[in-house]
Amino acid sequence: MLLLCVCVVLWNVVTVVSDQRSLSFIQHSSSFLIAPESVVKCRNQPWCTSVFCATSCLADLSCRSISVKVTGSDECLHHNVTSSDPSASVTVHSEWVTYDKAVAQDCTELGNQGWTTNSGVYSVYPFSASSTPVSVFCQLDSGHWWTVIEKRADDTLTFSRPLAEFIQGFGSPNSSHWLGLDVIHAMTSSATYELRAKVEADDGNTYYARYSGFSVDSSAADYALRYTDFIEGTAGDALSSFRNARFAGNDHVDGCSGCRSGWWVYAHNGCCYDNPNSVMDGAAAWSSFDDLFLVHFELMVRQTRN
Structure with a gap:
């Protein structure tokens, strides 16, 4: 040594x-x-x-x-x-x-510190400066640095998993992955964030939706989805049905048809229907679309202020 x-x-x-x-x-x-x-x-x-x-x-x-x-x-x-x-x-x-x-808790801080010039995988410290670093994909888009919290490129990586795996995170930040509910909570509870959804549909077009004040609550609150407002976007507002709802995996029993994949349950009845993390065989959906299904899906966040 x-x-x-x-x-x-x-x-x-x-x-x-x-x-x-x-x-x-x-x-x-x-x-x-x-x-x-x-x-x-x-x-x-x-x-x-x-x-x-x-x-x-x-x-x-x-x-x-x-x-x-x-x-x-x-x-x-x-x-x-x-x-x-x-x-x-x-x-x-x-x-x-x-x-x-220099220690940064997300890609926004890395960009502000000058560490990032190209999109790619970097290490951040969402829990604390002395904690184990977390590998994330930093995406430069629309002049801002975003931390990708989910990417689904296809069905190669299944999102039909129990809640424990969504808490921990899975996949590779270079490709399809879920960052992890504990990481997302730690990150979004320390500052004010904007959420951006990128939705590629089976009509060959790409759509976007933006939300202000996004955060994921703690485990004590079942990782509830929080946001302030739908800002704008060609994809429309599909998250309003899940606002303040808890997150569930495929081991969740809802009294309806059961969860096929991990996502927030519907706030009005606690049920799981097809959602963006369902299998991409005509089931994965962004609920503001009438007849379109997803072939690629990403969620990313950026700090807007401390």
Whole structure:
């Protein structure tokens, strides 16, 4: 095990610029960190720069901070903790500078910090800065950075699952997936969010719907769907039937026909009918459509204010 150290002498927020990207870090000058796990990413190479060290840390979910040697030979180190972690110990070292990786709870914050320039999978910290990171797909759309909380590209990944799996989340953020009710709740309970639904129908067209004040309630409230208003959208308002309703999986008994897939139950009777997560064989539906069914479906959220 390689033991290195990060310590704080001077704190300030700095940016490392690479290909028009400004990466936010908290700088700890003249510092060296002893971490439970540290990895030498490069040494004595012309490309072993602070920019390389930062961008490679961004791509590594386990990287929480970096150390860059500023005198003598070039060297870059990745650490699995930040300098404030209780498992880290610190000391002064004039040849090194350490940077704590900026922590964001969602893709909106990543975009604001300059971490994202292309849509793709990134790590965020919706529970707390010291929690285990969560992999999410960040989508740049309409000039805003959105966190994708659901994507259904086809029926390859089934959404006919019990509630426990919807709480945990499943699938891959690179393709079809459900982010997880606990993650969505943690994220949307800490700020004000807008929800955007992207609906591709079997008529070959793509439709949208936007909602303000979106959130998912806690487990104590059965992960109820909350939102303030339907803003606008060519898909129409299909969520009004589920407003303030609880979430259910296919293990839910409703007194009607039972749930074929996980979604919020109808608020007026607590029943499960065909919904966007039903099988895509003429059953998956956006209820504001009369005769159209879904062939692709996405839900994404973005912060509108703290």
